[in-house]
Amino acid sequence: MQTVHEKAGLNYHRCRWCGTASFRRLLCPVCASSDLKPEHSAGLGVVVRSGVVHRYTEAARNESLVRLPEGFVFRCRVVGAAPHLVSVGAQVRPVAGDGPEAGEVVFELCEPPRRDDWF
Template sequence: MQTEREETGLRYHRCRWCGTASFRRLLCPVCASSDLQSEHSDGLGVVVRSGVVHRYTETARNESLVRLPEGFVFRCRVVGAAPHLVAVGARVRPLAGGDPAAGEVVFELCEPPRRDDWL
């Protein structure tokens, strides 16, 4: 069984009709084609939105949007710092030992967060 994540990086799909990259989609989000080709990404990305979400539960979840250079954005959890220290623009990579088959891709910060946020 092939997982979405290899030794390092992620598996994603690219539409053979229009070239749009997507993650965990059955159809292309642009042209709705089902002709998707599986490709591999090194998984290095940038946080484009970070935050703590209190949606439908009593507990808070660390939920961020990460953009990968292949052209897709997806929601994931970023670890390596307290949720309020995960800043927009922070570089992230897939966490070793994660289990995308369980339904969640977890990223970790490439560099520790800066502690000058109180200035």
């Protein structure tokens, strides 16, 4: 099972047949091969889509799509700022999750939002 690496980074799989990188998949999303080899990413990614959701909790939270340089995109939460301050293009890194969402990949902003973005 792929998880956030304790020191830093993210474990994922790369297809031995077509070279496609994927995260938390049993089969390659391109060629459907099950011959996947584990690899490790530094985990630095870029937010390509960001939204604020209110589902299943009383508090608003961020839900974003993050693209990693290895070639895969996945949905996750971004923490480190108010949910509405996570913007497209922001650089993020994985953090170890704890609590009821353990096992969920959570990212944090590499740099806090600029003060002039708050209003």
